[in-house]
Amino acid sequence: MNGSITPQAFRDTLSHYPSGVTVMATAVDGLLHGMTASSFTSLSLDPLRILVCVAHRTGLHALVLRSRTFALTFLTEDQEAASRWFASPQRAGGAAQFRDHPWRPAPVTGSPVLVDGSAFVDCRLADVHRQGDHSIFVGAVVALGELTGHDRPPLIHYRRDYRQLRAAEAAT
Numbered sequence: 001m002n003g004s005i006t007p008q009a010f011r012d013t014l015s016h017y018p019s020g021v022t023v024m025a026t027a028v029d030g031l032l033h034g035m036t037a038s039s040f041t042s043l044s045l046d047p048l049r050i051l052v053c054v055a056h057r058t059g060l061h062a063l064v065l066r067s068r069t070f071a072l073t074f075l076t077e078d079q080e081a082a083s084r085w086f087a088s089p090q091r092a093g094g095a096a097q098f099r100d101h102p103w104r105p106a107p108v109t110g111s112p113v114l115v116d117g118s119a120f121v122d123c124r125l126a127d128v129h130r131q132g133d134h135s136i137f138v139g140a141v142v143a144l145g146e147l148t149g150h151d152r153p154p155l156i157h158y159r160r161d162y163r164q165l166r167a168a169e170a171a172t
């Protein structure tokens, strides 16, 4: 335990913190775009607020600043392929991204929601806090609910790999 601070040590240390996985998506001027994001957190009950941290270099960052709206789908353990796809720089742009991932427009903002997820939150962009190479996007929740995968276990990202609940327990 030497406590030294380097970017690699930061990554290694934070990899010990498990997270769920979402696909964050928006629609702007007829363009649909989604991105895998695990930095989602519930922020406030009154008013209802969530946050997600998005790298400045991502396409999604620029698009959400234009649309001022986004939705998050919480992924189930059956959706590892969706997580990998929406994190891949090789994926198709626009609506073609969603060809193999059935989606519907979120009720209020029309942002894409993956119907096989466990649940979704639909948000208007309430605030943006730039910090280093990411921005904290604060979402005002305007709709939410369960999806067809609501009784499936969540997809978990832990120590740079995808885990299922039982596998995550065994790995500790």
Ligand SMILES: Cc1cc2nc3c(=O)[nH]c(=O)nc-3n(C[C@H](O)[C@H](O)[C@H](O)COP(=O)(O)OP(=O)(O)OC[C@H]3O[C@@H](n4cnc5c(N)ncnc54)[C@H](O)[C@@H]3O)c2cc1C
Residues within 6 Å of the ligand: 021, 031, 033, 034, 035, 036, 037, 038, 039, 040, 053, 054, 055, 057, 058, 059, 060, 061, 062, 063, 083, 084, 086, 087, 088, 089, 090, 091, 092, 093, 094, 157
């Ligand atoms: C488990 C996991 C969790 C992650 N969590 C986060 C997180 O919390 N926050 C985070 O920032 N990253 C996170 N990432 C990384 C992120 O998912 C990837 O970096 C992702 O590829 C970024 O997508 P992008 O929007 O930059 O699109 P790109 O990968 O740059 O592009 C994909 C496609 O979209 C098109 N496109 C991109 N931008 C535009 C645009 N403006 N207009 C039209 N078309 C466009 C491109 O031409 C390309 O065809 C995570 C990755 C994983 C695996």
